[in-house]
Amino acid sequence: xxxxxxxxxxxxxxxxxxxxxxxxxxxxxxxxxxxxxxxxxxxxxxxxxxxxxxxxxxxxxxxxxxxxxxxxxxxxxxxxxxxxxxxxxxxxxxxxxxxxxxxxxxxxxxxxxxxxxxxxxxxxxxxxxxxxxxxxxxxxxxxxxxxxxxxxxxxxxxxxxxxxxxxxxxxxxxxxxxxxxxxxxxxxxxxxxxxxxxxxxxxxxxxxxxxxxxxxxxxxxxxxxxxxxxxxxxxxxxxxxxxxxxxxxxxxxxxxxxxxxxxxxxxxxxxxxxxxxxxxxxxxxxxxxxxxxxxxxxxxxxxxxxxxxxxxxxxxxxxxxxxxxxxxxxxxxxxx
Amino acid sequence: xxxxxxxxxxxxxxxxxxxxxxxxxxxxxxxxxxxxxxxxxxxxxxxxxxxxxxxxxxxxxxxxxxxxxxxxxxxxxxxxxxxxxxxxxxxxxxxxxxxxxxxxxxxxxxxxxxxxxxxxxxxxxxxxxxxxxxxxxxxxxxxxxxxxxxxxxxxxxxxxxxxxxxxxxxxxxxxxxxxxxxxxxxxxxxxxxxxxxxxxxxxxxxxxxxxxxxxxxxxxxxxxxxxxxxxxxxxxxxxxxxxxxxxxxxxxxxxxxxxxxxxxxxxxxxxxxxxxxxxxxxxxxxxxxxxxxxxxxxxxxxxxxxxxxxxxxxxxxxxxxxxxxxxxxxxxxxxxxxxxxxxxxxxxxxxxxxxxxxxxxxxxx
Amino acid sequence: xxxxxxxxxxxxxxxxxxxxxxxxxxxxxxxxxxxxxxxxxxxxxxxxxxxxxxxxxxxxxxxxxxxxxxxx
Numbered sequence: 001x002x003x004x005x006x007x008x009x010x011x012x013x014x015x016x017x018x019x020x021x022x023x024x025x026x027x028x029x030x031x032x033x034x035x036x037x038x039x040x041x042x043x044x045x046x047x048x049x050x051x052x053x054x055x056x057x058x059x060x061x062x063x064x065x066x067x068x069x070x071x072x073x074x075x076x077x078x079x080x081x082x083x084x085x086x087x088x089x090x091x092x093x094x095x096x097x098x099x100x101x102x103x104x105x106x107x108x109x110x111x112x113x114x115x116x117x118x119x120x121x122x123x124x125x126x127x128x129x130x131x132x133x134x135x136x137x138x139x140x141x142x143x144x145x146x147x148x149x150x151x152x153x154x155x156x157x158x159x160x161x162x163x164x165x166x167x168x169x170x171x172x173x174x175x176x177x178x179x180x181x182x183x184x185x186x187x188x189x190x191x192x193x194x195x196x197x198x199x200x201x202x203x204x205x206x207x208x209x210x211x212x213x214x215x216x217x218x219x220x221x222x223x224x225x226x227x228x229x230x231x232x233x234x235x236x237x238x239x240x241x242x243x244x245x246x247x248x249x250x251x252x253x254x255x256x257x258x259x260x261x262x263x264x265x266x267x268x269x270x271x272x273x274x275x276x277x278x279x280x281x282x283x284x285x286x287x288x289x290x291x292x293x294x295x296x297x298x299x300x301x302x303x304x305x306x307x308x309x310x311x312x313x314x315x316x317x318x319x320x321x322x323x324x325x326x327x328x329x330x331x332x333x334x335x336x
Numbered sequence: 337x338x339x340x341x342x343x344x345x346x347x348x349x350x351x352x353x354x355x356x357x358x359x360x361x362x363x364x365x366x367x368x369x370x371x372x373x374x375x376x377x378x379x380x381x382x383x384x385x386x387x388x389x390x391x392x393x394x395x396x397x398x399x400x401x402x403x404x405x406x407x408x409x410x411x412x413x414x415x416x417x418x419x420x421x422x423x424x425x426x427x428x429x430x431x432x433x434x435x436x437x438x439x440x441x442x443x444x445x446x447x448x449x450x451x452x453x454x455x456x457x458x459x460x461x462x463x464x465x466x467x468x469x470x471x472x473x474x475x476x477x478x479x480x481x482x483x484x485x486x487x488x489x490x491x492x493x494x495x496x497x498x499x500x501x502x503x504x505x506x507x508x509x510x511x512x513x514x515x516x517x518x519x520x521x522x523x524x525x526x527x528x529x530x531x532x533x534x535x536x537x538x539x540x541x542x543x544x545x546x547x548x549x550x551x552x553x554x555x556x557x558x559x560x561x562x563x564x565x566x567x568x569x570x571x572x573x574x575x576x577x578x579x580x581x582x583x584x585x586x587x588x589x590x591x592x593x594x595x596x597x598x599x600x601x602x603x604x605x606x607x608x609x610x611x612x613x614x615x616x617x618x619x620x621x622x623x624x625x626x627x628x629x630x631x632x633x634x635x636x637x638x639x640x641x642x643x644x645x646x647x648x649x650x651x652x653x654x655x656x657x658x659x660x661x662x663x664x665x666x667x668x669x670x671x672x673x674x675x676x677x678x679x680x681x682x683x684x685x686x687x688x689x690x691x692x693x694x695x696x697x698x699x700x701x
Numbered sequence: 702x703x704x705x706x707x708x709x710x711x712x713x714x715x716x717x718x719x720x721x722x723x724x725x726x727x728x729x730x731x732x733x734x735x736x737x738x739x740x741x742x743x744x745x746x747x748x749x750x751x752x753x754x755x756x757x758x759x760x761x762x763x764x765x766x767x768x769x770x771x772x773x
Contacts, residue, residue, distance in 0.1 A: 187456045191725040246348065255339060256723025259706040260745065261456065262688075318351035318562045320385020322698040328677040332430025333456045335483055335704055335747050336375050336402065336689040339723050341707035341742060341759055350766045357769045376703050429747070457748020459730060479747075482703035485733050486749040492732075534703035537744060537752035560705070567766060589758040590705075590744055596752055599733040 004103040011097070011131025021129060024103065025095075028110045029117070029124040033090065041125035043090055046149055051086035053077060054145035062109065062139050064183040066175070066194030069142055070109035072271055074116035074124075075199045076222065077146040082201040083218035083274055085155045085208055086148030090125035091117070093144055097129065098137040109140065120199035122146070153212065160216035161237035166283035167303040168276040170203070170296045171196065172249045173226050174268030178257050187333060189260060191253040196295075198272030203293045207276070207286060214282035219275050224327065227266040229275055230303075230312045231326050237277070243303035243314045243324065261333040266324065268331075277305060341589070345561030346384075354566040355389050362573050367395045369525055370572055371661045373515060374532035375402030375689030376560050382698035384562035394569055397661035398694075400514050401532055403478040403507070404431050404687030405659060406614040410645040411478075411507045412437030418474050418505065418640055419450040425468065427461035428476040430454045435686050458490035458504075465494065465502035474636045477504040482534040484508045484625055485599035488606035491627070491634045503636040507644070508625040509612060511535050512543050517620055519551040524660050528554040528572035530565070533587050538603075540595030541585040552581040559587040606631055613646030615683055616656025655682035658691050665692040672696060705744040707754050712739055720745055 009016045026034060033041050057073040067075075074091065081088045093113065097106065117124050175196040182191050200220070208215055217237060221229035226248075234241045250258075250265045258265050272295055278286050283301050290296030312324040338344075362368070372378055378398045381387065387396060400406050412435055419426040419442070426442065433443045433454065446452040451471075455461055458475055465473035477487045487504060494502040511532060518524045531544055536557045544555040554575035558568025568586045575581065585591060603625065612624025627635035637644065653675065654668040665671045665684065675681035677693050684690035708720035708729070716732040720743065731737045731750045743750035 187727075188460070189725055189727045252339070252723040253725050254723075256721075256725030259339065259342065259722055260708075260725060260727065262704045314385070316383070316385040316562070317346045318348055318384050318386075318566070319355070319389060320562075321388045322382060322385040325677075325697045329434075332433060332454050334431045334688060335429045335479060336379075336404065336431050336687065339707075340709070341754060344759070344763060350763075350769075353769050354766065374703065457730075459748050480703065482705070482746055482751060485751065486730075486747045489730060489732050489749060532703060534705045534744065534746060534751060537705075563766060564762075567762070567769075570769070586762065589755050589762060590752050596733060598735050599751060602733065 006097045006099060006101040006103060006106065006131055008099050008131055008133065011129065024107060025110060025127065025129065028114045031123050033123050033125045041090065043125065046089065048149040048151050049155070051081050051084050051148040051150055052145070053080040054143065055080065057142045058138060059180065060138060061183055062105065064195055065179045067197035068109050068112050069140060070113035071116045071197050073142040073144045074113050074120065075197050075271060077144040078120040078122060078199045078201045079220040079274070081146050081148035082204040083220050084150065086150045087205060088120060088122040088146055088148045088201055090123045091144050091146035093124050093127040093142065095127070095129045096137055096141040097131050098139050099131055099134040101139050106140065116199055120201045154208065154215070156215050156218045158217050158233065158236035161239050161277050161305055163239065163305050163307045164280045165216055165277050165305040166280050166301050167230070167241060167243070167305070168278060168283060168287055168290070169226060169249065169300060169302045170274045170290055171298040172251045172254065173270060174254045174265035175251060176271040177268040178254045181257070187261065189257055191257055193251065193253045196270055196272035198295045200272065200274055200295055203290065203295050204274055207289060210289060211278070211282055211286055214279040214286070215276060216279065217277045221270050221273055221275050223269050225267040225269055226275065227324055228326055230324070233275065233277065234310050234312050238310050239305045240308035240310060241303055241312045242306050243312065245314050245317045247300050247302050249298045249300050262336070263331045267327045280304070342561065345559065345563040347563060351563055351566055354563065354570055358390060358393055358566070358570050358573060361577065362393045367393060368527050368573055368576055369395045369397065370528045370530055370569065371397050371399045371526045372530040373399035373401045373511065374535065375405065375687065377530055377532065377565060378402070378691050378694045379689045380560045380562065381565060382694035386562065386565060390569065394573070397664065398658065398691035399518065399661055400614060400617060400659045401480065401511060402687050402689050403480060403509070404435050405655065405683040405690045406509065406617065407435065407478055407507050407683070408613045408615045408644070408646050409437045410647065412441065414642045414644045415442065415476055415505055416440055416445050416450070417642055418636060419445060419452065421472065421640070423471045425451045425453055425464060425471050425473045426476065427453045427455050427464055427473055429478070431687060432476050432478060434680070435683060436680065458487045459493060462490050462494045462499060462502055465499050466497065469501060471501060473502050475502070475504045477506040477508055480509055480511050480535050481538040484603045484607065485538060488602045491606050491631055492602065494634060495631065500633070503634050503639050504627060505636040506625060506627050508607065510623050510625065512539070512547065513623050514614065514620055515547055516551070518660060519547060519553050521660065523662055526553060526661060527576060530568050530572065531555050531557040533557065533559045533564070533591065536587065536591035536595065538596050538599050540593050541583055541591055542593045543595070544583045548581045548583050554581050555583045557585045557587050557591050559590065616659045618648060619646060653682035655684045658684050665695040703746060705746040705751065707742050708745045710737060710739055710741045710743060713737065718750070720750070
């Protein structure tokens with residue numbers, strides 16, 4: 001429907017709603033669980049511990065270099081499941097559309113949701129669509145929930161972490177937030193940066209099945225970046241993490257942007273990266289395995305777990321030591 | 337690829353050598369008390385973990401070179417008053433967003449409907465004005481000599497393009513006389529000044545000659561990269577050892593003895609010297625840059641008839657003493673308790689380059 | 702107080718120029734400089750080139766730093 005816009009009547013439950021759901025949405029996600037369009041999706045019997053997660057996605061612009069809100073919504077939920085060691089089974093898709101939103105853009109977003117779900121080997125099992133009056137939303141909001149199964153055996157968790165473990169980051173920091181920042185163009189900086197948004201489930205589950213108990217704990221460093229996620233990991237594991245600044249992977253363009261604006265890439269959001277705390281002796285083999293995968297090419301050991309009061313510290317490039325604290329709010333361009 | 341002129345000055349091997357040289361040459365002497373005047377130095381020192389490397393050889397105290405920290409709350413109040421006018425856009429650097437006025441901050445007012453836009457350059461504020469002819473765009477002009485020519489440049493650009501809905505609320509300051517005020521204060525015992533990098537690019541390293549000559553304080557202009565800072569400290573220690581008090585320039589790749597003549601001319605065209613209040617320090621005569629009469633149509637204070645009152649706060653907050661280098665943040669009773677980056681009490685905790693924020697954020701327990 | 706980043710001037714048009722650092726580009730003003738050419742390195746602050754950067758002086762400083770070890 002080129003040129004068509006979302007109308008309030010698309011959300012009012014009548015013919016238009018049916019048409020939108022059947023012809024635009026369900027058609028793309030077609031699968032045996034979703035297609036009957038029952039009030040609940042029936043997933044059959046699940047064997048194992050069930051992981052369950054939910055996340056809301058709001059982003060301007062909805063389509064950005066390297067991805068869009070649809071890919072973001074699917075990958076975010078898949079990654080939340082996989083860092084807990086869960087094999088994704090099904091996700092839901094709840095759309096809130098603003099009156100006037102181009103149907104073509106919606107179709108692009110739905111296509112990339114379906115592509116990401118395929119890549120992550122997960123079914124979009126149920127959904128909902130609401131339309132709100134113009135001005136009451138920012139184009140499109142998506143909420144996805146997901147369930148996954150933790151197979152018998154090892155489950156990465158904070159309590160497994162101990163001194164001597166190593167910290168691995170699966171790639172460069174800050175690409176997603178930098179790409180979105182550039183796309184917004186409010187700061188008028190141009191740079192070739194793509195969002196890293198990607199489904200990590202197969203990479204992480206492969207690592208988990210090869211290395212099992214050596215993988216102590218995993219997180220995906222999204223909002224607040226590596227800095228915030230590591231602080232949360234140190235807090236929940238009650239350990240001290242010391243990073244090696246010279247080993248933190250950052251793309252040159254992202255560094256350039258950060259130097260101009262006075263940002264620290266350690267606090268920029270990622271959408272296709274994972275932090276792994278692993279047994280020290282397995283760190284290098286795990287990095288080698290990660291580097292053989294599409295989304296782990298720049299994986300690196302970035303730090304270690306040491307004895308001491310909980311917190312995150314950094315051995316700086318010049319050999320100094322300092323704390324890496326939580327940031328206060330988002331980073332803003334500054335002159336100082 | 338490495339970032340040229342950045343990564344060379346973060347070289348770990350050279351840094352180790354300078355640290356060794358500092359320790360070897362200083363020996364067992366009691367720590368030298370140095371002031372890094374500029375907030376960007378404060379943050380860089382904290383981020384590079386320099387204190388942990390030089391512990392025992394030097395004590396670094398932080399000076400008044402943080403515009404956010406020294407901007408009085410009356411200025412924030414005036415900005416908020418202006419922001420509440422109808423059809424007004426307050427344009428600001430990100431630095432000012434969380435600075436507390438007497439009752440509120442721009443961040444809080446933004447949630448209440450004041451239109452606050454965070455910009456990277458004062459020129460972007462001129463563009464915003466050009467693109468919003470029905471609105472008044474008021475730029476919050478804060479900073480020192482480094483930023484002054486950029487703000488002046490924006491005013492000149494607005495004048496040339498005849499953009500009448502752009503104005504600046506100026507709280508621009510100059511540094512050398514503030515340093516002299518500190519050097520002449522008997523309570524402030526500074527044995528050497530690490531002079532600001534980019535202020536010096538504008539005013540030139542010769543601007544500190546009176547300071548070295550009149551007060552006998554060693555001065556070294558240093559860049560903001562870790563190696564620049566370490567080398568600058570090394571040069572200050574060497575001066576002390578040989579009993580010298582001169583101006584040296586470690587940052588010769590950017591700052592020259594005479595500075596940037598054209599930038600200073602533009603400052604002199606658009607601004608005039610004024611007396612100005614420094615939060616925590618007091619009124620320092622002639623250290624402000626108010627907008628010159630010839631450009632008064634771009635002076636938000638005159639255009640909208642607002643005052644920027646200055647009162648010296650009497651609270652438990654010891655930001656003033658921190659800014660003067662009398663105490664380190666940890667000596668303030670509020671530090672880390674009633675005053676944290678999330679709930680800042682004083683301006684030194686609000687600014688990302690504030691001494692207290694840098695201590696809190698990067699401090700190693 | 703004064704964040705500034707070394708950027709390379711890629712092209713100049715009147716008082717504005719395109720500058721680059723690490724592949725990130727921005728339009729900047731060069732109105733504060735007396736003479737600036739394509740290929741020059743300048744310090745960028747708040748959208749303005751506030752000073753040129755001298756590669757020779759940079760090398761000199763690095764040379765002093767390298768000599769420190771020999772002196773101690």
